[in-house]
Amino acid sequence: EAGVAQSPRYKIIEKRQSVAFWCNPISGHATLYWYQQILGQGPKLLIQFQNNGVVDDSQLPKDRFSAERLKGVDSTLKIQPAKLEDSAVYLCASSLGRGTGEQYFGPGTRLTVT
Amino acid sequence: KNQVEQSPQSLIILEGKNCTLQCNYTVSPFSNLRWYKQDTGRGPVSLTIMTFSENTKSNGRYTATLDADTKQSSLHITASQLSDSASYICVVALPRLTFGEGTQLTVNP
Numbered sequence: 289e290a291g292v293a294q295s296p297r298y299k300i301i302e303k304r305q306s307v308a309f310w311c312n313p314i315s316g317h318a319t320l321y322w323y324q325q326i327l328g329q330g331p332k333l334l335i336q337f338q339n340n341g342v343v344d345d346s347q348l349p350k351d352r353f354s355a356e357r358l359k360g361v362d363s364t365l366k367i368q369p370a371k372l373e374d375s376a377v378y379l380c381a382s383s384l385g386r387g388t389g390e391q392y393f394g395p396g397t398r399l400t401v402t
Numbered sequence: 403k404n405q406v407e408q409s410p411q412s413l414i415i416l417e418g419k420n421c422t423l424q425c426n427y428t429v430s431p432f433s434n435l436r437w438y439k440q441d442t443g444r445g446p447v448s449l450t451i452m453t454f455s456e457n458t459k460s461n462g463r464y465t466a467t468l469d470a471d472t473k474q475s476s477l478h479i480t481a482s483q484l485s486d487s488a489s490y491i492c493v494v495a496l497p498r499l500t501f502g503e504g505t506q507l508t509v510n511p
Contacts (some may be wrong), residue, residue: 333499379445396444
């Protein structure tokens with residue numbers, strides 16, 4: 289079974305530029321999550337989708353971050369404009385259902401903002 | 403103050419030795435408590451998931467315990483291997499996952 293795919297794996301941009309990350313969840317998984325993991329910290333949930341609807345985006349900085357999952361499969365996370373403090377690893381995860389079942393994580397995208 | 407706190411922050415042990423990682427949490431009740439292993443440059447991988455009513459769960463050389471009275475969990479690693487070098491993260495599912503900051507374990511030959 290293929291795992292959660294993410295691209296790119298690494299990205300370096302200057303502050304105030306825009307960046308987008310892509311995630312393809314495990315086939316059949318209805319729920320998709322985006323997490324931000326700052327170096328030395330645990331992941332923090334940014335947004336949770338159930339199919340193509342948003343379940344939880346309470347910790348998403350909506351002035352600069354946006355995410356979509358138009359067809360209920362793959363998803364993109366965008367930052368516009370980026371700030372220095374956005375430097376982190378952005379992890380995508382998926383799960384079968386919406387509840388507290390197993391989440392499977394992708395390898396992450398490491399973003400460096402200079 | 404973090405809702406999930408882990409100790410120690412880092413740990414170095416010799417290959418073949420056992421070790422125990424600690425997790426204290428303040429959130430209650432919760433759906434389940436998980437331990438994840440995160441290798442450098444990789445996403446977290448689940449080791450164990452325990453419900454509120456369980457007090458122990460094993461996965462090979464990994465054994466997690468849960469004491470709901472003291473709000474503590476531990477992860478015991480037996481006969482450590484070089485491949486155990488990673489960050490170990492304690493996670494409480496509320497249902498939203500609340501992550502600790504992890505314990506960085508280094509296993510030296």
